[in-house]
Amino acid sequence: MGKQRVKFTFTGILVKDPIIYGLGRDFKIVTNIRRADVQEDVGWVILELDGEEAEIARGLEWVSSTGVRVDPISGDVIEG
């Protein structure tokens, strides 16, 4: 089992989609929201995912495929 901290960013109509619900329903992952700011056409959620490493990777791949952006919680770690 492992834990991963991630940030999801939703834009446009994706704001209305129950992505986090889907992640918990379709994958063996426990989602734990810590902070969020959701507005009409943009929103982000910072959460912790708990599950098998491979399952988390599979789940995040699915989240990305929906168009939701997945990032490390501290923003980009690559710098100039």
Next chain:
Amino acid sequence: MPFVSGLKCRECAREYAAEALNVCDFCFGPLEVVYDYATISEVISRQRIAQGPLSIWRYHDLLPANSDDPVDIMAGFTPLIKARGLGKKLGLRNLYIKNDSVNPSFSFKDRVVSVAATKAVEFGFETLACASTGNLACSVAAHAARAGIDAVVFIPSDLERGKIIGAAIYGPTMVSVHGTYDEVNRLCSEIADNYHWAFVNINMRPYYAEGSKTLGYEVAEQLGWRIPDHVVIPSASGAMFTKIWKGFNEMACLGLLDGVEAASFGADQNTAHHPAVTTRMHMTQAAGCSPIVTAWEAGQSQIRPVRPDSIAKSLAIGNPADGIYSLRVINNSGGSAYAVPEEDIVDGIKLLAETEGIFTETAGGVVVSGLKNLADSGAIKPDELTVVYITGNGLKTQEAVESVVDPVLIKPTMTSFEEALEARRGR
């Protein structure tokens, strides 16, 4: 570390000991250094600063690392130059350039890395690490060499040769990652979680970021303990932008500026704003990666991450960690944000070189073109005291300006020389 009280979450205000941490365990918000300003105010003075070394460590009372034996390659105390040529071209009579391209590894990153490396040694780390598209890798490798510890730098596999050599010369373990920007980002974040290394901009980030405050202190000191009416700054993560503002406000609150009474920092040290600090903070980003500018223009409080597509690679951070905080600084200071068209970046590099004799990298082209926009639009008046920050050296991004190479070719005779000279002059 006599003047640091600990770390504090910027979002939920939970407090932590001053350890190698960068996010709050509760809300995952960013952690910031908390200072004991009451004690600092008892010891700090202009004289004490002036007696310090000609590096960022002259401001050691306001830095979060033990200054007895800093990892110091003499970063900082770079020239502040009256820009007569550029000022004349832009109609600005009171323009200064803070030339940070002359730092030891040729960018402002030496300021932040010097603090992070000092802290890493203090914590007992034996490896200094980062993920970088250039300047940061050079600085991390140089500081690790100075400290006598290992360096591991992760770079994208398509990084320009000049930057690779600029970092490799210091002898780090260089890991070239073949993958997309997002993949490199995620991998490095995961490695940082799994290895006991001091990643300068991850687990060392609260300390690292504080190094940029010295860009504010130095400008104030070099202007005779006063601060500018305007500053123009290139931005990527937004951290340097917010820290220059913090530096100005710390100096004001501690009573170090001319004619300014000391004042309380208030409940939140990171948002302290002394009424005497009236500097307008202007941010510039390259149009190919301008998430903060886009949010500011739309009046939004959130940043929409983007996939960078810019020649200004040192500014190419698509998901800026300090984006929302820099939006607040722009708004609180009455500043602005401008996305420089990609085609204007090289023009900015050339303009600075041809008017001031300073060769800057693409980030400098962004900030000079941004300054031109502010001058042309009248946002900066001709006599207002303005400082533009040049943060990196042009030798690092020579590919961007290769088109300037156009020598006069002649035979080894006077006739050939004079004919060629006449032809060139007649253009």
